[in-house]
Every structure is written in C-alpha cells, then in structure tokens.
Amino acid sequence: MPWELTTLSALGFVAAGVHAVLVVVGWRYRDSRCGIEIAALHFVVGLSALSYSVLLGFDSVAAQRQWWQLTFALSSAVPMLWLLLVVQYVSRSQWLTRTRAALLALEPVVVILATLTNGFTHLVWRVPAESVAANGALPVSFGPLYYAHIVVAYTAVVVGMGLIILVGIRMSLLYWKQVAVLAIAPLPPFVSHMAFLLGVSPVPGVNLTVFAFTITGALLVAGLYHYDLLERMPVARRRAFEAMGDGLIVLDSDRVVVDADETASRVLDPPPEAGTPVSELFPEQGFEQLHETTVTDANNLAYDVRVSDLTDTRGDEVGYALALRDVTGRHRYEQRLEVANRILRHNLRNDMNVVRGYADVVAGGSADDVEQAAASILDRTDDLLTVSDKARKVSQLNDTHTQSPATHDVSEIVASTVRSARRAYPAVGFTCRGQEHARAELTDATAITTAIEELTDLLVAEAEVAREDLALSISVTSDSPTGTVTVRIESNGPDIPAVDREALDAGSETPLQHAEGLGLWLAYWCVIENGGSLRFDDEEVSSDDDISPASGAGDDGRSLDTPRSLRTVAVIQLPGSATE
Numbered sequence: 001m002p003w004e005l006t007t008l009s010a011l012g013f014v015a016a017g018v019h020a021v022l023v024v025v026g027w028r029y030r031d032s033r034c035g036i037e038i039a040a041l042h043f044v045v046g047l048s049a050l051s052y053s054v055l056l057g058f059d060s061v062a063a064q065r066q067w068w069q070l071t072f073a074l075s076s077a078v079p080m081l082w083l084l085l086v087v088q089y090v091s092r093s094q095w096l097t098r099t100r101a102a103l104l105a106l107e108p109v110v111v112i113l114a115t116l117t118n119g120f121t122h123l124v125w126r127v128p129a130e131s132v133a134a135n136g137a138l139p140v141s142f143g144p145l146y147y148a149h150i151v152v153a154y155t156a157v158v159v160g161m162g163l164i165i166l167v168g169i170r171m172s173l174l175y176w177k178q179v180a181v182l183a184i185a186p187l188p189p190f191v192s193h194m195a196f197l198l199g200v201s202p203v204p205g206v207n208l209t210v211f212a213f214t215i216t217g218a219l220l221v222a223g224l225y226h227y228d229l230l231e232r233m234p235v236a237r238r239r240a241f242e243a244m245g246d247g248l249i250v251l252d253s254d255r256v257v258v259d260a261d262e263t264a265s266r267v268l269d270p271p272p273e274a275g276t277p278v279s280e281l282f283p284e285q286g287f288e289q290l291h292e293t294t295v296t297d298a299n300n301l302a303y304d305v306r307v308s309d310l311t312d313t314r315g316d317e318v319g320y321a322l323a324l325r326d327v328t329g330r331h332r333y334e335q336r337l338e339v340a341n342r343i344l345r346h347n348l349r350n351d352m353n354v355v356r357g358y359a360d361v362v363a364g365g366s367a368d369d370v371e372q373a374a375a376s377i378l379d380r381t382d383d384l385l386t387v388s389d390k391a392r393k394v395s396q397l398n399d400t401h402t403q404s405p406a407t408h409d410v411s412e413i414v415a416s417t418v419r420s421a422r423r424a425y426p427a428v429g430f431t432c433r434g435q436e437h438a439r440a441e442l443t444d445a446t447a448i449t450t451a452i453e454e455l456t457d458l459l460v461a462e463a464e465v466a467r468e469d470l471a472l473s474i475s476v477t478s479d480s481p482t483g484t485v486t487v488r489i490e491s492n493g494p495d496i497p498a499v500d501r502e503a504l505d506a507g508s509e510t511p512l513q514h515a516e517g518l519g520l521w522l523a524y525w526c527v528i529e530n531g532g533s534l535r536f537d538d539e540e541v542s543s544d545d546d547i548s549p550a551s552g553a554g555d556d557g558r559s560l561d562t563p564r565s566l567r568t569v570a571v572i573q574l575p576g577s578a579t580e
Contacts, residue, residue, distance in 0.1 A: 023042045026042065040081055041085055048075045082156060090164065124145050164183045192208045247324030250310070269298070302327050408440060409439055413452075434475040439485070455570050456472065458519045458523075459496065486573050495536075504521065537569070
C-alpha cells in the first residue's frame with residue numbers, strides 16, 4: 001500500500017517540528033555556551049523523528065526497512081551529542097581535546113558503518129520478510145552490535161546526568177532548578193527506549209523514544225527561557241569564587257544580580273537579591289566607576305569593590321563578578337594616620353607658635369610677665385604631652401576586629417572607670433547606674449575603658465572652659481531581644497564640640513575643619529574595633545527612668561540619684577554576649 005498519514009506518524013511530525021524550533025533557538029544563541037551543541041543535538045533528533053514518522057506511514061517491510069536504517073543511523077549519534085552538551089555545560093570543554101572528541105565520535109561512526117552494511121552482516125538487527133502489524137510497527141530482532149551500542153548510549157546518558165547533578169551539588173542552590181531541568185530532560189526518552197526493549201511499550205512494537213524527546217525539548221525550552229540555561233551557567237558561580245574577595249556578587253551580561261553570598265548581603269544596603277539591577281545597589285556611582293571604590297557596612301567594616309569580567313572558555317562575556325575585599329584594617333590604619341597627621345601638625349604648629357611667643361616674653365619681659373608666660377608655656381607643653389600620649393595610644397591600636405571576641409562584664413568595666421574618674425575629677429558629680437552583669441563580646445576590653453575615659457575627659461574639659469559645674473551619669477543596659485549592650489553618657493554641661501562631631505561624621509580631618517584633639521577620634525576607634533558603634537544624642541532624661549544602680553556605683557556603696565537636667569550626649573552600643 002502507498003504511504004498514508006497515520007496518527008503515529010502525525011505525532012512524529014509534531015515531534016520533529018518541536019526539534020526544529022529548538023534548532024532555531026540553539027542557532028540563535030550559537031555565540032553563547034551550549035548554543036551550538038543544543039542546535040546540533042536537536043537537528044539530529046529532529047531528523048530521526050522525521051524519518052521514523054515517514055516509516056510509520058508504511059505498512060510493508062520493504063518500504064519501512066530503508067527508513068528504519070536511516071532512523072537508526074541518525075539516532076546512534078544522539079547519546080554522544082548529549083554528552084558533548086553536558087561537557088560544555090559543566091565547563092569541562094578543556095578536557096575535550098581533539099583526541100578525546102575523536103574517540104567519542106568513533107562509536108557512532110562504527111555503528112553507522114555497521115548499519116549501512118547490516119544487509120550483509122546482520123550484526124545490528126534482522127527483519128523478517130512478512131508484512132508488519134496494523135499499527136505500523138516494524139518487527140525487528142536485534143543483534144549483538146545493537147546491544148553493545150545501547151550499553152554505550154545508556155552509559156553516556158547516565159554519565160551526563162551524573163555530571164549535571166554533581167555541578168548542582170557543588171554550586172549555588174540558585175541553580176537547582178536549572179540543574180533539575182537538565183538532569184530530568186533525558187529521562188523520558190531513556191525510559192521510553194527501555195520500555196521498547198523490554199516489550200512493554202504502550203504501543204506494542206513501536207519505539208516511542210522520538211515522541212518522548214518532545215518532553216525533553218519542552219524541558220530544555222523551560223531551561224532556556226525561565227532559568228537562563230544558555231546565558232548564565234554554574235561556571236559563573238565557580239569563576240566568581242575563584243576571584244579574590246570576601247564577598248561576591250555575580251551579575252549577568254545585563255548587569256543584573258544572579259547570585260550573592262552572605263557577606264555581600266550583609267555589607268550592602270539594600271541587600272543584593274537575584275533580579276536586582278546593580279544600579280540599585282550603587283545608586284550614586286556608575287558601573288564603570290565601581291572598580292576599586294570602598295563601601296562600608298553597618299559595622300564600620302570597609303570593603304574594596306573589584307569588578308571582573310566573567311567569560312566562558314570561548315572568551316564570550318557571560319557576566320561580571322563583584323568581589324568585596326575586606327580592607328578594614330588598611331582603611332582604619334589610613335584613617336588613623338591621616339587624622340593623627342593633620343591634628344598633630346595643626347596642634348603642634350599652633351602650640352609651638354604660642355610657646356615661642358611666650359619664650360620671647362620670658363627672654364625680655366618683666367618679672368610679672370615672665371611668671372605669666374612661664375605658666376602659659378607649662379600649660380601648652382602639658383597640652384602637647386597629652387596629645388602625644390593620645391597619639392601613642394592611637395599608634396598602639398591593633399586591628400582587633402579580626403580577632404576572636406571574648407565575653408566581658410561591661411557593667412564592671414563602667415563601674416571601674418567611674419571610680420577612677422571620681423579620683424581624677426573630684427569636683428564633678430558622677431553617677432553610675434544600670435543593670436548588673438551586662439555582658440558583651442569584646443575583642444579588647446581595655447579599649448572600652450579608654451573610650452569612656454576619653455569621652456569623660458572631653459566633657460570635663462568643655463565644662464571647665466565654660467566655667468560650669470558638671471554632673472555626669474554613665475548607665476549600662478542590655479537589650480533582651482538582641483543582647484546589645486548600651487553605655488549611655490549623660491551630662492548637664494556643654495555638649496561635645498560640634499567641630500569634633502562633624503569631623504567624626506565626615507570620617508576625616510580637612511585643612512578647613514580640625515577637631516581640637518585626638519580624644520573623640522580615639523574613643524571612636526576604640527569602640528568600632530570592638531564591633532560597636534558610637535553616636536551622639538540630645539535626649540532629655542527623666543528621673544523616673546527605672547534603671548537600678550550598677551555594681552560598684554559609688555566608692556562608699558551609695559546609690560546616686562540622676563538629676564532631671566541631664567541629657568544624653570553620647571551612646572556606645574556593643575555586641576551582646578551569646579550566652580545572655
């Protein structure tokens with residue numbers, strides 16, 4: 001009988017059409033990773049489906065034999081094409097040398113040659129002379145070479161799936177959907193072919209593998225358009241982590257976030273999430289200016305941004321890697337050096353000019369003038385010695401933020417500091433209050449003592465300049481939900497000078513804006529080295545605040561009341577203890 005369109009052949013033509021679409025898609029992305037491999041795979045599968053569809057339109061052995069031979073010859077190359085696709089996907093193309101590629105191609109070439117000579121050798125299959133069944137199936141009995149080919153084909157499919165799953169395990173979970181698509185894609189034709197060999201095919205005698213390949217095609221299309229199979233590969237993640245950095249953000253070629261690690265999510269505000277344009281992460285800077293800029297997180301840790309191109313093995317650009325390198329130690333050292341240099345030069349120049357002027361008075365003045373000038377010289381030299389001592393403390397600051405913290409009782413640290421301050425400034429009314437045993441995780445507990453001392457010295461000095469009586473209250477509290485320990489300094493005297501606070505907010509000293517000394521800077525550095533923060537408030541404090549006296553509130557054990565006129569001038573917040 002002549003050829004006629006049957007239901008099975010019609011379904012086969014539909015399958016061939018699906019593969020034709022995938023060939024076009026793959027060719028469209030031929031400059032991207034896996035584009036050519038996908039086009040080649042579906043071109044061969046599509047031709048095989050087309051040939052098998054024509055076969056199913058005949059009902060005689062003589063007409064079907066040639067089409068079966070062509071179908072089998074085409075399909076013999078499919079397993080190796082699949083393996084090539086997987087090798088390219090997992091970025092193992094450097095492994096695929098010419099010699100190895102030739103060895104992979106050897107098996108399908110041998111099978112094709114055996115197919116062409118099967119009429120003489122019958123090593124691949126045998127076909128009886130009688131007519132076929134009504135459903136269009138060609139009765140075939142397979143030979144040893146066919147089963148050997150099937151073993152190789154199944155091995156190639158399993159190895160390919162294994163490589164994909166291995167990539168999914170080793171790389172970011174962001175790719176789990178993409179990996180699942182590729183891993184599941186070969187299963188429908190794989191299972192269909194096994195059913196055909198075992199004689200349990202839903203349509204007896206018909207190999208439904210070409211029909212099952214339409215499911216494979218649909219899964220690949222899903223990977224192409226929903227999970228960016230061709231444009232963003234797990235290799236991007238691996239290449240990004242090969243870059244030097246503590247935080248990493250992976251961008252696609254459109255500069256949209258694909259992935260980000262925990263460090264990058266903590267450092268940047270807003271946190272980088274998949275699908276976020278990089279312009280939203282750095283709104284004040286263009287992408288071209290990002291390289292070697294510095295960003296600071298909420299914990300005052302500094303990171304340099306390094307931008308690297310991500311390319312595949314062909315040299316095609318597939319995206320970008322933004323590496324955030326922790327340069328906190330260098331950043332803080334440079335800041336300390338700059339501030340100390342400007343302040344020391346400024347104070348040294350001014351004070352030495354004053355000293356020189358008074359020295360001229362001593363050299364040629366009256367007895368009264370000499371006595372007054374000598375006293376002024378002593379005052380200035382004391383100031384210089386104080387600045388020198390603070391500079392020494394600054395130079396001794398270590399990058400303790402990199403060290404492992406230990407638990408310390410901040411309440412006891414504050415109480416001890418207040419006791420020392422009472423002895424140093426007997427005219428100042430000190431109050432120490434707050435909860436007992438407020439513990440914090442500190443890398444350098446002595447630095448917190450230094451910070452409180454420097455803030456106290458600064459407030460006392462301002463009160464002396466203003467000739468005002470001074471009362472200071474230092475309280476300690478611990479926030480239950482977060483464990484954060486807060487040290488609050490309250491005063492009824494002058495605030496910390498605006499010039500000092502503005503310089504601190506600016507992060508540096510400028511020729512036109514000098515803080516009077518290193519005290520506030522030293523307090524700030526001591527706090528941030530312990531992972532804390534220092535801020536300034538102008539809140540009125542109520543005498544009804546329910547804060548109990550801290551341990552060691554007074555040398556004589558007395559609790560001191562808090563005057564209503566006190567206001568908050570400085571707040572130190574420290575990371576709470578994990579044991580709280």
